[in-house]
Amino acid sequence: MSIFTKIVNGEIPCYKIAEDDKFLAFLDVNPNAKGHTLCIPKQEIDKIFELDDVLYLGLMQFSKKIAIALEKAVPCKRIGMAVIGLEVPHAHVHLIPLNEMDDMRFQNKVSMTKEEFETLAQKIKDSL
Known part of the structure; x- marks a missing residue:
């Protein structure tokens, strides 16, 4: 069972x-x-291209809705999307607010407090 299923x-x-x-x-x-x-x-399906067409297209539509809200809530030039799938064996889409290309590199990480995560999650929800 993947961490995402949990x-x-x-x-x-x-x-x-x-x-x-x-x-x-x-x-x-x-x-x-x-x-x-x-x-x-x-x-829980390991690889994104193992999703059936309905689930795949549904995930893309769901991701688009979230990306639009994310762009309203977080100041950025655009929302980048990545599907890599090596770190967790459960299909997933990364939506990343971008101000520069390095924001897409999975080497640069940002630290946030629990309160910052909670506030940000609510701000994005409010933009849906």
């Missing part, structure tokens, strides 16, 4: 942005930039 099941807490019956969005706790959000299907 988050979906409520076994591990997260800074939730949005969810519906099939998808969940939450802040990455080791963010590249303030507002770095993960969008996942609730069903």
Whole structure:
């Protein structure tokens, strides 16, 4: 069982942005930039291209909705999207507020307090 499935099941807490019956969005706790959000299907499927077409397109639509809210809530030039999938064997989309190309590199990390995560999660929710 992946760490994301444990988050979906409520076994591990997260800074939730949005969810519906099939998808969940939450802040990455080791963010590249303030507002770095993960969008996942609730069903544990390892690779994004293993999702059936309906689930894949649904994940993209869900991610787009979250990205639009994220861009309203976090000052940035645009929202970058990455699908890498090596760190957790559960398909996921990274949405990262970008001000420079280095914000997409998974080597630069930002530190945030629990309160900063909670405030930011609420700000993004309010922009949905």
